[in-house]
């Protein structure tokens with residue numbers, strides 16, 4: 001069965017067929033962070049979702065080119081620059097580095113390109129010029145340039161491809177300079193914002209005077225530069241559908257650069273919202289978490305990633321700290337099984353377990369049905385544990401199981417159990433306990449066992465000798 005995905009553009013689940021006639025290469029663009037603060041757990045849900053899409057496409061054998069922009073100029077950034085009184089890139093660089101570190105903590109594959117808006121001003125200006133030439137953009141008296149929705153529609157194009165817009169009821173025709181304008185307005189949006197006194201030193205020259213690009217145009221310019229005027233997959237959070245993504249379509253298709261009969265983007269995928277404790281996350285409610293806040297509470301990147309990957313991407317997800325505890329317990333079950341398999345497998349080489357992979361991929365082929373995929377994996381863990389307990393598994397079977405897990409994990413990316421480093425002092429105690437046992441001094445051996453327990457380590461006696469495990 002082939003992969004099927006829910007396409008916001010058609011509002012239906014469609015078979016995934018890449019634009020590449022060879023059916024091999026896939027271009028994928030995900031709207032990246034605006035680097036004025038640390039990304040929060042709601043943002044991370046979207047980025048982990050886009051990583052899942054990329055990993056699964058790679059699992060299916062596609063060669064994916066993954067682009068994620070960095071928005072390094074916007075109203076909030078300019079406010080931050082004004083407050084910190086430093087250069088723009090000092091302010092954004094700090095948050096950009098933090099974002100890329102956090103991406104690694106969550107084991108997201110690094111995008112192949114992470115273009116910055118401020119490094120693509122010429123491409124942005126060229127795209128605005130193309131829209132001006134086609135009569136779809138106009139310069140306002142203050143030097144800002146706006147996209148004309150009326151002209152765009154007048155030429156037979158549809159504004160409202162991703163959402164149904166009611167032009168009779170919604171306010172039409174106003175101009176907005178702000179990128180985050182009200183969802184009730186169908187407004188001409190700024191492509192270029194004339195320099196204002198509060199922008200300080202953040203401005204660039206353009207044919208229309210000094211200023212800076214709007215947010216929507218940067219995604220159109222950078223995605224088309226790196227992936228071509230027509231590409232396969234565009235992702236983002238559902239809050240970006242309107243106006244951001246709708247405006248991206250209007251600008252990109254308005255420039256008329258796509259090959260005949262092709263759209264700017266073939267498949268639009270949107271991840272649903274994340275709530276925390278059943279409520280919209282907000283600093284005032286005290287339910288606002290950055291990734292770093294959660295790490296400070298002692299959770300790990302893989303636990304957070306696992307939890308974010310337990311719900312279907314189109315379902316609103318309720319994130320809780322209890323959920324993270326549950327994630328820890330679930331991963332422990334997997335880890336324990338894998339540790340036993342490793343011991344049993346030794347150096348044996350094997351082929352993978354085709355039936356689990358078949359079940360796993362038929363679940364994910366169905367619009368990334370992640371619960372179905374995890375269900376198949378946990379059934380397999382249960383079955384493997386039973387076979388291990390019965391002693392009905394040999395080294396070859398264990399090696400096959402490990403190989404299978406590695407394929408599953410190439411998509412889930414929760415990783416293998418971390419290798420626990422045993423401190424020298426603990427190892428010395430373990431050896432002293434072994435020596436006491438050899439000398440049949442069981443009283444001393446027992447005392448050492450208690451001492452290790454008090455220090456947080458449990459002794460496990462295995463056929464290959466004793467070892468310690470963190471409690």
Ligand SMILES: [Zn+2]
Nearest residue numbers: 031032219244
């Ligand atoms: Zn974007």
